[in-house]
Amino acid sequence: MSELVQVTRRDGVLIAAVNNPPVNALSPGVPEGLLAAVREAAADDAIHAVVILGTGRTFIAGADIREFARIVSGEAPPLNLAALLEEIESSAKPVIMAIHGSALGGGLETAMAGHYRVAVASAQVGQPEVKLGLIPGAGGTQRLPRLAGVEQAMRMCALGEPVTAADALACGIVDRIVEGDLLEGALAFAAERPAVRRTRELQEKLLDATQSEQLAETFRTECGRKLRGQSAPLAALDAIAATARLSFADGIAYERELFDACLRGAQSRAMIHVFFGERTVAKIPFLPKETATLPVRRAAVVGAGTMGGGIAMCFANAGIPVLLKDTTQPALDRGMATIRRNYEASVRKGRLAAAQAEQRLALITPTVQYDGFGEADIAVEAVFEEMKLKQQIFRDLDRAMRPGAILATNTSTLDIDFIAAVTSRPKFVVGTHFFSPANVMRLLEVVRGKDTSPAVIATAMELAKPLKKIAVLSGNCFGFIGNRMFGPYREQAVSLVEEGATAQQVDEALTSWGMAMGPLAVGDLAGLDVSWRVRQEALRLRRPHLEPKTFEDVLYELGRYGQKSSLGWYRYDENRRATADPEVEHLVREYAAVQGIAQRTFTSQEIVERVLYALINEGARLLEEGIALRSVDIDIVYVNGYGCPAWRGGPMHYAGAVGLAKVLEGVRKFHDELGPAWKPAPLLEQLAREGKTFEQWSR
Ligand code: 3H9
Numbered sequence: 011m012s013e014l015v016q017v018t019r020r021d022g023v024l025i026a027a028v029n030n031p032p033v034n035a036l037s038p039g040v041p042e043g044l045l046a047a048v049r050e051a052a053a054d055d056a057i058h059a060v061v062i063l064g065t066g067r068t069f070i071a072g073a074d075i076r077e078f079a080r081i082v083s084g085e086a087p088p089l090n091l092a093a094l095l096e097e098i099e100s101s102a103k104p105v106i107m108a109i110h111g112s113a114l115g116g117g118l119e120t121a122m123a124g125h126y127r128v129a130v131a132s133a134q135v136g137q138p139e140v141k142l143g144l145i146p147g148a149g150g151t152q153r154l155p156r157l158a159g160v161e162q163a164m165r166m167c168a169l170g171e172p173v174t175a176a177d178a179l180a181c182g183i184v185d186r187i188v189e190g191d192l193l194e195g196a197l198a199f200a201a202e203r204p205a206v207r208r209t210r211e212l213q214e215k216l217l218d219a220t221q222s223e224q225l226a227e228t229f230r231t232e233c234g235r236k237l238r239g240q241s242a243p244l245a246a247l248d249a250i251a252a253t254a255r256l257s258f259a260d261g262i263a264y265e266r267e268l269f270d271a272c273l274r275g276a277q278s279r280a281m282i283h284v285f286f287g288e289r290t291v292a293k294i295p296f297l298p299k300e301t302a303t304l305p306v307r308r309a310a311v312v313g314a315g316t317m318g319g320g321i322a323m324c325f326a327n328a329g330i331p332v333l334l335k336d337t338t339q340p341a342l343d344r345g346m347a348t349i350r351r352n353y354e355a356s357v358r359k360g361r362l363a364a365a366q367a368e369q370r371l372a373l374i375t376p377t378v379q380y381d382g383f384g385e386a387d388i389a390v391e392a393v394f395e396e397m398k399l400k401q402q403i404f405r406d407l408d409r410a411m412r413p414g415a416i417l418a419t420n421t422s423t424l425d426i427d428f429i430a431a432v433t434s435r436p437k438f439v440v441g442t443h444f445f446s447p448a449n450v451m452r453l454l455e456v457v458r459g460k461d462t463s464p465a466v467i468a469t470a471m472e473l474a475k476p477l478k479k480i481a482v483l484s485g486n487c488f489g490f491i492g493n494r495m496f497g498p499y500r501e502q503a504v505s506l507v508e509e510g511a512t513a514q515q516v517d518e519a520l521t522s523w524g525m526a527m528g529p530l531a532v533g534d535l536a537g538l539d540v541s542w543r544v545r546q547e548a549l550r551l552r553r554p555h556l557e558p559k560t561f562e563d564v565l566y567e568l569g570r571y572g573q574k575s576s577l578g579w580y581r582y583d584e585n586r587r588a589t590a591d592p593e594v595e596h597l598v599r600e601y602a603a604v605q606g607i608a609q610r611t612f613t614s615q616e617i618v619e620r621v622l623y624a625l626i627n628e629g630a631r632l633l634e635e636g637i638a639l640r641s642v643d644i645d646i647v648y649v650n651g652y653g654c655p656a657w658r659g660g661p662m663h664y665a666g667a668v669g670l671a672k673v674l675e676g677v678r679k680f681h682d683e684l685g686p687a688w689k690p691a692p693l694l695e696q697l698a699r700e701g702k703t704f705e706q707w708s709r
Contacts, residue, residue, distance in 0.1 A: 015043025016065070017050065022058045023200045024051040025193070033071035034064040036116045038086075041094045044120070048101045059200040060105045062124060063193065068111025069133070070120055075142065075282060082274055091116055091148035092262050095123035099208050106204075108196035109133045109184070114172065118183075119146055122153040125207045128186045128196050129175040135183055136172025140242045142285055143278030143657055147269030149210075151249035152261040156212040158183050160222055160250060164229045167246040169236070182215070210258045222254040239524045240657050242272050276667055280659030283705070284649055287642040287660070291482045292471060295639065296464075303469040304416065306330065306476075310386040312403055314345025314376070317420055318392035320448025323349055326373040327449065328476035333375050333382050342376045349374060352449065380410035388473075390442055392420040395543060400424065401432045408433040416466055418442040422493050423544055426459035426486045436461035440470050443490060444479075445651045446536075453651030454479035457490050482647050485637035488551060489544075492647045494632065495661075497548065498624040498687070500541070503529035504560050505684075506617055508602050510609040513579045514590050519617035526653030529621060530579040531588065533562065534572030538579075542566040561601050565594070623676045626665045630691035633704065641704035666703030674698040 014037070016027045026047035028034045044062060051057045064070055073089065080086035098105060098120075107113075107124035113135040121127050121135070129135070137146045137154065145151060146167060155163035158181040166173065178184040188195025217225070226247040233243040245268040252264050272278050309325045311318045314336035325332035336342040353367040362370075375382070383389060389411055391403050400419060407417050417439045419429050430439035441457025454477070456470040467483065474481035484490040489497060503516050507530070517528020533541055542563060549558065565578060572578030573586050580588035602609060612620075625648075632638040638647075645660020658664045665673050674694055681688035697707055 014039045015047055017047050019057065021197060021201065022056060023197055024057045024060045026060060026062045027065045028070055029065045031066050033068055034066065035071055035074040036091065037074040041091055045094050045097055048098050048105060051103055052101060057103065059103055060101065061108055061196045061200060062105065063108035063196065064111065069109045069113045070117030071112050072115025072117050075285060078273060078282060092266065095120060095148055099123040099210060102206065104200065104204050104206050106196050106200055108192050109135065110192050115139050115146065116148050119148040119150045122157060122209050123149065126185045126199065126204055127183065128188050128199050129178065129184045130192050131175050131187050133175040134172040135178045137167045138170040138172065140168065140170040140240065140246060141281065143242050143275065143281035144272045145242050145246040145249060145269050147265065149262055151246060151265045152253060152258055153209045155250050155253050156209050156215060159215040160217045160253065161225055163250050164225055164247055167250060168229050168233055168243040216253050219254040222251040226251040239655055241275065241277055245272055277657040280663055281656050283659045283663050284645065284656045287646045288480055291480065291643050291646050294467065294471065294483055297468055301464050301468040303472045304387065304465055306387045306469065306473055308386045310335065310383050310389040312389060312391045313393040314342050315392065317444060317446060317448055319345045319349045320446065321390050321392055321420065321444050322374050323352065323449040324477045326370040331373045333377055333386060335377050337378065339378060342378060346376050380406060383410040384412050386411065386415060388416040388418055390418045390420055395421060395423065397424055397428060400429050404429050404433050408435065416440060416469060418470065420444055423489045423547065426457050430459045430461060437463040438466055440466050442470055451651060452480050453647060454481045455484050455490050455492060455647065456481050457484050457486055459486050480646060480650050482643050483639060487637050488548060491632055491638050491644055492651050495625050495628045496652065498628045499621050500529045500533065502621045502624045504562050506612060506620055507598055508561050508607050511612045511617060512595060516617055519614040520621065522614060523618050524655035524658050534578035534580060537572050537574055538562060538566050539571045561598050564597060564601055619676050620680065622661060623673055623680065625661045626673055627677050627691050627694060629662050630694040634691060634693045641707065662704040666705060670694060670698040670703060
C-alpha cells in the first residue's frame with residue numbers, strides 16, 4: 011500500500027485518506043493507492059463500503075501539474091487516470107467521496123468516479139483545466155454532464171470557474187452537505203447502506219445532439235468574448251457535446267485525444283508556466299524564508315485621486331482600516347464619492363452585499379490632516395507623478411508616522427532612492443506600484459530601493475496576499491519592470507504609425523496576437539498627457555536613444571489627451587467607444603513628410619515583431635541589470651498588469667517559444683535598419699548562442 015494513501019477501518023467501512031501535501035495532487039502513487047484501497051475493500055467481507063477523503067487542508071486539487079512537462083518530454087509515462095478511475099467506479103461496494111477544501115480537475119474527476127459525494131459547506135469543486143490550457147482528461151467531460159447536466163458541465167469545463175458546495179448540491183454533483191465532522195458525516199452516509207450508483211451509467215441529464223450543439227454554440231460565443239484566443243475551452247465543449255452521440259467508452263477515448271492535443275500544445279505550456287510563475291514570484295532568493303514581516307493592521311493613503319482611492323479600497327476590502335488624505339475637502343469629497351460609486355456598482359452587479367459595501371466604506375476615513383497617521387503601520391503615497399511633490403509628502407510622512415512604520419510610494423517610474431533620501435528612514439521606504447484601477451488589477455510591483463530593509467521588502471510582498479494581489483519584486487530604475495519595458499514597446503508602435511501604418515492596424519495586430527488592448531489605445535486610456543509627462547522625465551534623465559520628439563507629442567500639443575478629451579489616437583463617443591480618426595491619419599502623414607520619414611506598408615506579422623521584439627530586448631536588459639530577478643517575474647508583470655494573455659505565457663516565455671535565435675535575428679535586422687535603440691541585449695545574444703531560453707537562465 012502506498013504511503014500516499016493511508017487506509018484505516020471503522021464500522022465495516024474502509025477509509026482511504028490521501029496524504030500528499032500540500033494539496034493532495036494525484037502524483038504517481040496516489041491514484042494507484044486509491045485503487046489498491048478499493049481492491050482491498052472488495053476482498054474483505056467485513057467491509058461494506060469505502061470512504062475516500064483527503065488529509066490536511068483539502069481533498070484532491072487535481073493531477074500533479076509538475077508531471078505534465080515530464081510526460082510531454084517522454085521522461086514520465088502518459089497518465090492513465092481515466093482507466094484507473096473506471097476501475098474504482100466498477101467497485102461492487104459503494105464508494106463515498108468526502109470532500110473538504112477543493113476537489114479540482116482530476117480531484118473532481120476522482121470524486122465523480124465514486125458512487126456518492128458528501129461535502130462540507132466550505133468546499134468547492136471545479137474543472138479548472140482550461141486555466142492551464144487543458145481540458146479534463148480523466149472523464150470529467152463525460153461524467154460531469156451525466157451528474158450535473160450538459161449546460162452546467164459546459165459552463166464549468168469551458169470557463170473553468172469552481173462552484174461552491176451549495177451549488178454543487180443544487181446541480182447534483184454533491185449528494186449531501188455535511189454539518190460538523192466530515193468523516194463522521196461520510197460514515198453516517200455509508201451506514202445508510204446506499205446502493206452502488208455509477209455515474210457513467212446515468213443518462214437522464216444528457217441531451218440530444220441538436221440541444222447539445224446549440225448549448226455548445228452559446229458557450230463558444232461566450233468563450234470568444236471572455237477567453238479570446240484560447241483553444242482548450244472549445245475542445246472542452248466539443249468533448250461534452252459528444253456525450254449526445256458517443257457511448258461513455260468512446261467519449262472517454264475522444265476526450266483523451268483532445269486532452270493529449272492540448273497537453274502537447276503551446277498554450278498549455280504557456281499557461282502552466284504562468285500558474286507556477288504566479289507562485290514563484292513570491293519567492294525571493296535573497297530573502298531567507300524566516301525573514302520576519304512587520305504587522306500591517308492600519309494603513310494610510312495620501313492622494314484621493316483614481317489611484318489613491320483604488321488603493322484605499324484594496325485595504326478596506328482586506329478589512330484593514332485606512333485613512334485617506336487629500337489636501338482639500340472638495341478633492342477628498344470627489345474621491346470618496348468615486349469610491350462609493352465603485353462599491354455601489356459592485357452591489358448592483360451582485361458581487362457584494364449592500365451591508366458588506368457599507369462595512370468596507372466605513373473602514374475608509376477621509377481626512378485633510380495628518381492626524382491619526384501616527385497609528386498607521388504603512389502609508390502609501392499616491393499623488394501626481396512629480397518628484398518634488400513626492401519628496402515633500404515623504405518629509406511630511408516621516409514626521410507624521412511613528413518610527414518603524416513603512417513609507418510606500420505608488421510611483422510608476424520615479425527613483426525610490428531620491429524619495430527615500432529626504433526621510434530619516436530609507437530602510438523603511440519601498441515602492442508599491444499598483445495598476446489602475448487599483449481595486450481591480452491583480453499586479454503589485456514592489457520596488458526595492460538601495461536601502462530598503464529585508465523586513466520591509468518581505469512585508470510589502472506579503473501584503474499582496476490580504477490585498478488579493480500578485481506581487482512581483484523589481485529593482486529601482488526608471489519605470490521599474492513594467493513601464494521600463496512598456497517604453498520601447500510603445501515607442502515602436504508610434505514609430506510604425508510614423509512610418510506608414512495606421513493606428514488601428516498597429517492596435518489590431520497586437521490584439522489579434524492576444525493583447526487585451528493595442529498599445530496606442532492604451533495610451534488613450536491612460537492619457538497622452540500622462541505619457542507625455544513621463545517621457546519628458548525620461549528625456550530629462552537623458553535616457554539613451556530616446557527620440558527627442560515623436561508624433562505622440564504632436565497629439566499632446568493639440569490637446570488630444572485620449573479618452574478623457576474624447577480625442578487622442580482615436581475619436582471617442584460619449585460611451586468612450588473608439589473610431590478611427592481621419593484627422594490623425596492626415597496629421598501623421600504631414601508630420602512624416604516634414605520629418606522626412608520614409609513611408610511604406612506593414613504586415614501584421616512585421617508589426618507584432620517590431621513591438622514585441624523591442625519589449626523582449628528590453629526585458630533581457632532588465633535581467634542582466636538584476637532589475638527583474640527571473641524572466642518569469644517579467645512574464646507575470648505583463649500577464650497581470652499589461653494585458654498580455656496567459657496563453658502566450660508572457661513576453662519572455664513567448665520569446666522562448668519563437669526561439670531566441672529568431673528573435674535575435676529580428677533585433678539585429680531592426681538594429682541595422684533603425685539604429686542604436688535596437689542594439690541587441692548581450693544576454694539575448696548569449697542565450698541565443700547557447701540555444702537556451704530565458705527560463706533556462708539564472709543569475
Ligand atoms: C488536472 O487535474 C488534469 C486532469 O483532468 C487529469 C488529466 C489526466 N499540482 O496555490 P497554492 C502547488 S490539471 C502540483 O499556493 P492555495 C503550488 O504550486 C490540475 N502542484 O495554495 C504550490 O507550490 P509551492 C487541475 C500544485 O491554498 C502549493 O501547491 N487543478 C497543484 O492558495 C500550494 O498551492 C488545478 O488547476 C497541482 N495540481 O490554493 C488546481 N496545485 O508551495 C490548481 C497546487 O511550491 N491549484 N500546487 O509554490 C489551485 O488552484 C490551488 O493550488 C488551490 C490551493 C486552490 C488548490
